[in-house]
Amino acid sequence: MKWQEYQEAVAVFYEQLDGFGTVHRNVYLPDLVTGQRRQVDVMIEMTERGHSLRMLIDAKFHSTPLDVKDIEEVAALSQAVGAHKTIIVAANGFTSPAETKARFIQCDLKTLSIEEALDLIVPDKWKMCPVCNADCIVLDQEGMTSLDNGLIFWWLAGQCRGCKCARVHCQDCGQKMYIEIGESLVCGCGHEWHATDEGIAIEFFKEEPQW
The missing domain is CATH 3.40.1350.10 (Trna Endonuclease; Chain: A, domain 1)
Known part of the structure; x- marks a missing residue:
């Protein structure tokens, strides 16, 4: 802030x-x-x-x-x-x-x-960033795509306005993750999520789903 x-x-x-x-x-x-x-x-x-x-x-x-x-x-x-x-x-x-x-x-x-203060001026704020504790994560990166198997995949995500730490909600497996800038994590679906300066990137089915 x-x-x-x-x-x-x-x-x-x-x-x-x-x-x-x-x-x-x-x-x-x-x-x-x-x-x-x-x-x-x-x-x-x-x-x-x-x-x-x-x-x-x-x-x-x-x-x-x-x-x-x-x-x-x-x-x-x-x-x-x-x-x-x-x-x-x-x-x-x-x-x-x-x-x-x-x-x-x-x-x-x-x-x-x-x-x-953030509650008063950032209407789509999610919470204070647990990494920098100086700014908030804004969940403003919502996406949806059709996969090769015909299923619809969608997610909700956002990044800290300060340090760019990402918060990802994978709607398929229900996993919620924090990902620091430059790092990546794999959710239960097997998708790999990346936190970058440009936004949150996804690589589908990088690993076998943990189902």
Whole structure:
């Protein structure tokens, strides 16, 4: 998953909350002191009884929990653009000191895991790749063919968007396999499956079926 996708997932998450105002993505607001443009991942604008409220949401796609310095940096940005509320969303949570700091400055924290983020923006996702644990497998390679014996053979498969590890569901024998890029496996039907950069390739009846 890329950080841009994570930022998009955070915006989608708040868009799905009823009555949570208008969500703006990747906006630029003037610094109240310098006038320079400052980038904000997500801004939510709410109007209540004639009063306008700005909520700044910062998406942090870090591989480790956020620490106090991260909280302070986002809080400074929020103050610079005149936001009334600050929310930080992180992929891998927060350290205990960071949580203490956030409570003191009244900054809300939320953990949105990569798995949860992918659920929001990749509708045909199957699951997190067990090889790289950084992206998802998308089951988008469905095929069907007629064999020489007159039978119809079809399968469902896909590859990790990151490392290209393949997930194969052979519908004839029912076997489900993971195949790392450049490797191959034979299913119970005797078909050999290959994971390549171009996609998943099949060689039919390479071995005797295991029936």
